[in-house]
Amino acid sequence: MTITEFFRQDSMALPRRHAALLLPVVTGIALAIVGAFGTYVGMSLLTRLLHFVTGALLITALVIAVTALVRRYLFSGAEPLWAAIGVAVAVAPIGGWIVHQLLWLLAPRVLPFVTYRDLALQVLSINLFLGPLIWAIRRMPAEATDLAIDPAQPASPPDTCCSFRSKLPFAVRNAAVLSLSAEDHYVRVRTDRGEALILINLADAVAALGPETGVRIHRSHWVAHAAIRGLARQSGRLGVRLDHDLVLPVSRAGQKLLRNQADRVPSDA
Incomplete structure (x- = not known):
């Protein structure tokens, strides 16, 4: 940089x-x-x-x-x-x-x-x-202002996905991506082999993975369908529960997308 x-x-x-x-x-x-x-x-x-x-x-x-x-x-x-x-x-x-x-x-x-x-x-x-x-x-968390998320966003071209993967450390480059979280100008990428922090815009990372692989539940968070283990409430706010008891917040726009895909999300809220 x-x-x-x-x-x-x-x-x-x-x-x-x-x-x-x-x-x-x-x-x-x-x-x-x-x-x-x-x-x-x-x-x-x-x-x-x-x-x-x-x-x-x-x-x-x-x-x-x-x-x-x-x-x-x-x-x-x-x-x-x-x-x-x-x-x-x-x-x-x-x-x-x-x-x-x-x-x-x-x-x-x-x-x-x-x-x-x-x-x-x-x-x-x-x-x-x-x-x-x-x-x-x-590094303060972003304000809970919802982003309009278009569930019908087009699939990302192959070169975009390759560019995203190339930013990951070699050990997790080909791992399954479980979730993305924006941190300042960076994105924390959690995979089934570990996690990494890379310099990329969250929207670009989400586009690289494609709409069929997951859902952007918040302006600062994206989760893969396969990683969702249920819904939970944390400090009075709805969140998506992933493995290792990690809970990521869900915005109002994200709740709409989750409802549209309710068959993929077993709720325990």
Whole structure:
């Protein structure tokens, strides 16, 4: 994944992801207003705003670049929380240097009163706050807004299915797909041989498998007919129960599709 793709995907994502990108800038504005880290002493409000917001933008761009590399070369998909924390720590020394350079440009008179170590620790503290928070925001479950699902969608061409399969790890490439779940810009593919997280749009993955193999029960979930073990209620909401007691939520549109195929679904709700 390139940095351009990272930004392009977020520009087409839900508002919660826009909020995740804007959060560092908002934090920078707040730090400037309160004069954090003693900056209220030697810097005017305008200088503080320029300092903190510019620093937030530069360090955020650096975090995005490192995260894109981590996702591509270490995980082939969304990074776990511990990796997000690791990126926050790894970026802190360079972030301290960025802040030092900004002070040299905007307020050189304060440099004698602060060390590079202090600046790196300040960046680290902010990164450790924002990093896990943004990680959590970007993985919040989608709003329970139903998608109009057309049960009569056309069968996918063979090359589409091959493209989908080629994204899977070799160990599960030819396995039977049991369910799909959208996670951020990725899709978790559960098979009878294990699961994998791949970079693909859920709609494209569903189209690749074809309408005859399963049903999209929710904007974020698809299940294969053969994997459905029944219906269940979880926290008051209807869900489809799969093997290993996994329950995936069903939207109103998904319920209609399930009713149309009730002969395939043994209900125990």
